[in-house]
Amino acid sequence: MSFSKNLKIEAYDSWEKGFNHPFIQELGKGILAKKTFQFYLLQDYLYLFEYAKVFALAAAKSDNEHQLFHFVEAQYSILATELDLHRQYMLDYAIEKEEFNTVQPSFYNRSYTANMLAIGHSGGVAEIIAAILPCAWTYYDYASRLKKR
Structure with a gap:
């Protein structure tokens, strides 16, 4: 597995928390x-x-x-x-x-x-x-x- 993929796995919780942030979700739904x-x-x-x-x-x-x-x-x-x-x-x-x-x-x-x-x-x-x-x-x-x- 690549170094980058290992980093992403290690940061998974933070990465997903960022993705699920209301700003990102509302932007994606067009309701920001x-x-x-x-x-x-x-x-x-x-x-x-x-x-x-x-x-x-x-x-x-x-x-x-x-x-x-x-x-x-x-x-x-x-x-x-x-x-x-x-x-x-x-x-x-x-x-x-x-x-x-x-x-x-x-x-x-x-x-x-x-x-x-x-x-x-x-x-x-x-x-x-x-x-x-x-x-x-x-x-x-x-x-x-x-x-x-």
């Missing part, structure tokens, strides 16, 4: 309150800037051209695609442009991104990957499962 989604969009918008910085740190610590290219490409995708998508969603959900630039990160957002950035500064490529993968893995898994419904 507009205010809640607006808050999420703004917080995720802030998160993406910090997430992109972690990819920059990974790129700077890359051991080879392949790693460097991967991290720079991922960072570019965040900055050029995901942030634009968020801006459009925020406008679609009646969030004023001024709020994009004035919103402050929540305690949880700040804590999570500060931890990722600290790992980015102090760790190597492997540690940075370990810090960023849970986000990608859970988003992919949760979205895949919700899509099947």
Whole structure:
């Protein structure tokens, strides 16, 4: 069994608790309150800037051209695609442009991104990957499962 699968088995209870969280379930059913989604969009918008910085740190610590290219490409995708998508969603959900630039990160957002950035500064490529993968893995898994419904 792969290392990743072992990790997922070990984290099963937490993983499922996340999937069964009311936010995820209501989002999947299309019944999430507009205010809640607006808050999420703004917080995720802030998160993406910090997430992109972690990819920059990974790129700077890359051991080879392949790693460097991967991290720079991922960072570019965040900055050029995901942030634009968020801006459009925020406008679609009646969030004023001024709020994009004035919103402050929540305690949880700040804590999570500060931890990722600290790992980015102090760790190597492997540690940075370990810090960023849970986000990608859970988003992919949760979205895949919700899509099947």
